[in-house]
Amino acid sequence: MSGTGRAGRPKASSRETLAEAACELFLERGYEATSVADITQRAGVSRSSFFNYFSSKSDVLWSGLDARLAQASEQLSALGTSADAAAVDAVLRGILADFAPDPLALAMRNRAAMGLDDELARDSAVRHARLAAAVSHAAMRAGLTPIRADVLGAARAAAVMSSLRVWAEQGAGSSDPEDVLSVALDAVDDLRWR
Amino acid sequence: MSGTGRAGRPKASSRETLAEAACELFLERGYEATSVADITQRAGVSRSSFFNYFSSKSDVLWSGLDARLAQASEQLSALGTSADAAAVDAVLRGILADFAPDPLALAMRNRAAMGLDDELARDSAVRHARLAAAVSHAAMRAGLTPIRADVLGAARAAAVMSSLRVWAEQGAGSSDPEDVLSVALDAVDDLRWR
DNA sequence: TCGGATAGATGGATCGGGTCTAACAATACT
DNA sequence: AGTATTGTTAGACCCGATCCATCTATCCGA
Numbered sequence: 001m002s003g004t005g006r007a008g009r010p011k012a013s014s015r016e017t018l019a020e021a022a023c024e025l026f027l028e029r030g031y032e033a034t035s036v037a038d039i040t041q042r043a044g045v046s047r048s049s050f051f052n053y054f055s056s057k058s059d060v061l062w063s064g065l066d067a068r069l070a071q072a073s074e075q076l077s078a079l080g081t082s083a084d085a086a087a088v089d090a091v092l093r094g095i096l097a098d099f100a101p102d103p104l105a106l107a108m109r110n111r112a113a114m115g116l117d118d119e120l121a122r123d124s125a126v127r128h129a130r131l132a133a134a135v136s137h138a139a140m141r142a143g144l145t146p147i148r149a150d151v152l153g154a155a156r157a158a159a160v161m162s163s164l165r166v167w168a169e170q171g172a173g174s175s176d177p178e179d180v181l182s183v184a185l186d187a188v189d190d191l192r193w194r
Numbered sequence: 195m196s197g198t199g200r201a202g203r204p205k206a207s208s209r210e211t212l213a214e215a216a217c218e219l220f221l222e223r224g225y226e227a228t229s230v231a232d233i234t235q236r237a238g239v240s241r242s243s244f245f246n247y248f249s250s251k252s253d254v255l256w257s258g259l260d261a262r263l264a265q266a267s268e269q270l271s272a273l274g275t276s277a278d279a280a281a282v283d284a285v286l287r288g289i290l291a292d293f294a295p296d297p298l299a300l301a302m303r304n305r306a307a308m309g310l311d312d313e314l315a316r317d318s319a320v321r322h323a324r325l326a327a328a329v330s331h332a333a334m335r336a337g338l339t340p341i342r343a344d345v346l347g348a349a350r351a352a353a354v355m356s357s358l359r360v361w362a363e364q365g366a367g368s369s370d371p372e373d374v375l376s377v378a379l380d381a382v383d384d385l386r387w388r
Numbered sequence: 389t390c391g392g393a394t395a396g397a398t399g400g401a402t403c404g405g406g407t408c409t410a411a412c413a414a415t416a417c418t
Numbered sequence: 419a420g421t422a423t424t425g426t427t428a429g430a431c432c433c434g435a436t437c438c439a440t441c442t443a444t445c446c447g448a
Contacts, residue, residue, distance in 0.1 A: 009396040035433065122320055146360065158344050191346060
């Protein structure tokens with residue numbers, strides 16, 4: 001029997017196993033009070049193995065979204081000088097399209113119980129900034145001034161992150177995050193104080 | 195002779211002494227390569243003392259702006275339900291009014307030499323988010339929907355942070371950051387793609 | 389069947405940021 | 419002199435993260 005897999009020792013644990021153990025512990029004791037050693041102990045692997053699957057403790061929560069954000073950044077870069085609002089918004093919708101409930105959604109929904117308010121604020125800020133920078137770069141390539149591009153990028157990135165948060169808090173699964181985003185992007189196009 | 199000072203042992207070091215030592219080292223070796231122990235050693239105090247003056251290593255860079263952001267948050271809260279765009283923008287201008295070159299401006303200007311690109315991006319994101327949240331709360335109190343308020347807060351916060359960055363990179367001191375912000379806030383009011 | 393070659397798992401050392409505490413030192417006031 | 423007050427300090431400790439050498443399990447070809 002060949003071809004079942006590639007050479008080498010088969011994986012003894014998986015991202016899912018570790019993520020499950022982590023989320024359980026986050027719910028039981030809180031995020032801060034859960035060490036990486038606790039997670040690997042429950043998952044039945046060594047502490048060292050954790051970092052073969054996740055680049056950091058918080059990566060357990062964010063890896064799903066990060067992959068989509070990275071993809072979106074590439075797509076935005078590929079737009080070149082012809083980037084317009086519609087094209088950018090299409091990419092942004094892709095980020096949340098078919099976004100299934102995952103550790104991040106769970107964390108956003110149970111942020112209080114997990115004691116995640118601070119951590120989530122910080123990490124969300126980083127992702128917001130990353131996305132905002134990507135949009136800003138696209139806008140600058142399209143000819144906008146740097147500050148104008150930054151403001152526009154921040155507004156659109158906020159639409160994405162805020163939509164995700166609202167969707168997650170409402171109990172991810174009942175609605176489609178993409179629909180929430182559509183409303184948010186409308187708000188960007190008509191950004192008046194009222 | 196009384197009244198020369200209050201009781202207790204006089205301070206042996208000051209924030210300024212530590213900040214200077216830190217900035218020197220950041221320029222010489224880079225931010226990452228400089229440990230807190232390095233800073234205190236150059237300043238001639240113990241490592242323990244560092245945290246009597248700064249809450250973290252990065253606080254050396256950010257404490258000046260953080261104080262202004264905290265003040266702005268309070269002012270925004272005090273606006274109550276009567277917050278409108280003009281009142282909010284006035285508060286935002288106050289953040290950058292008379293903002294003198296400080297460790298943060300130095301860091302932004304020498305971000306490459308200090309190897310600060312990552313760290314600065316992360317920390318800027320946190321401050322952006324903090325300010326955006328304050329503006330968003332003000333907007334929600336004024337009756338806007340949460341997502342609309344988030345988008346608007348992110349856009350205005352981006353105007354502030356982006357202005358600060360541009361001002362610092364241009365060589366803080368030559369111009370007034372408040373002037374840069376005025377241009378940026380105009381961009382928020384007219385947030386169309388190009 | 390044996391022996392690489394490959395991929396994964398592991399323990400342990402190391403580092404740096406940050407917290408905490410008990411002891412110590414210097415000043416003002418009485 | 420004595421005491422309260424304030425600041426400094428050493429040291430232990432925790433935790434996230436990196437690194438490396440070693441060990442283990444599987445596949446595949448000779």
